[in-house]
Every structure is written in structure tokens, then in C-alpha cells.
Amino acid sequence: MSSNIQLELVCEYCKKEFTARKTTKRFCSHNCARNSHKDRTRNAKIQAALDRKNQIKPPVTEIKKITTIQEKQLLTLDEAATLLHISPLTCRRWLKEGKIISSRIGKKHIFNREYLNNLISKKGEQIN
Numbered sequence: 001m002s003s004n005i006q007l008e009l010v011c012e013y014c015k016k017e018f019t020a021r022k023t024t025k026r027f028c029s030h031n032c033a034r035n036s037h038k039d040r041t042r043n044a045k046i047q048a049a050l051d052r053k054n055q056i057k058p059p060v061t062e063i064k065k066i067t068t069i070q071e072k073q074l075l076t077l078d079e080a081a082t083l084l085h086i087s088p089l090t091c092r093r094w095l096k097e098g099k100i101i102s103s104r105i106g107k108k109h110i111f112n113r114e115y116l117n118n119l120i121s122k123k124g125e126q127i128n
Contacts, residue, residue, distance in 0.1 A: 012036060073113055077102075080111040084120070 007020045011028035013036040018028035027033040069079050080102075081091040094100045095109065100119065102109040 013039075069113070075111045075113055075116070077109045077111070080109075080116055083113070083116055 003021075005021060005023070007023065007025075008017055009020045009025060010017055011032050012026045013032035014028065016028055018025075027036060065079075065082055069075060069083050072079070075083065077091055078088050080100075081088040084091065086094075091100070095102060100111070101115070102111045104110070
């Protein structure tokens, strides 16, 4: 048995009136339903991208790291690299080339923070 219900509804996409045979109809045609779906998915992707963009914040952890590093007298290789704003691999390469010096305790390199601060200030003077 089928019902002979006929409802006058307004299409959610094109805003035109149409006669619906079901109470669940939202669109006047397949094209309007497809275009509405495309718009919704496009808008959802754009919104997700904007949300990701808004979630990106400056690396507060780097600032906290540097302030904790400034309090220490002896630094590890990773901390020295963070203080010098270089990668740990570059720090190791500079050690090998003799550009910076460190003490070794076992297999670990230990850097004096004052030495690194002097190195930074000397490099700044050479640039100016």
C-alpha cells in the first residue's frame, strides 16, 4: 500500500517550492541533493582547515626550554643545540670540526653554558 500524501515543501538548496510524496524529503531533485552534499563537504573541509590553522600556536615549550636551559650551568648536547638554535646533528658536526668544545662524561658531551653564551656574543660581534 502506498500513501497519496502530497506536501508542499521548500527545497533546502535552491529554495524553490516542490510537491513531496514523503515527509522526509529535503530537496526538490537529485541535482539539488548532490549540490547540497558537495557544499556541505566543501564547507566542512574548509572549517577543518581553519580550525587546524587556529590551533597552531607559537611553540611555548621552546620558550620554557630556553628559560630552563638558562638556569643550568652544564648542558647536554640537545640543550646546547637548543640554546644555539641549531640541530643536534649540526652541534655534533661543529664538535668534530673543532668550532665548539665540550667535556665528555662517558659517552655524553657536556657543555658549559657560559662558554656557549660567550660564543654567541662573539659571533654577534663578528657579524656587526
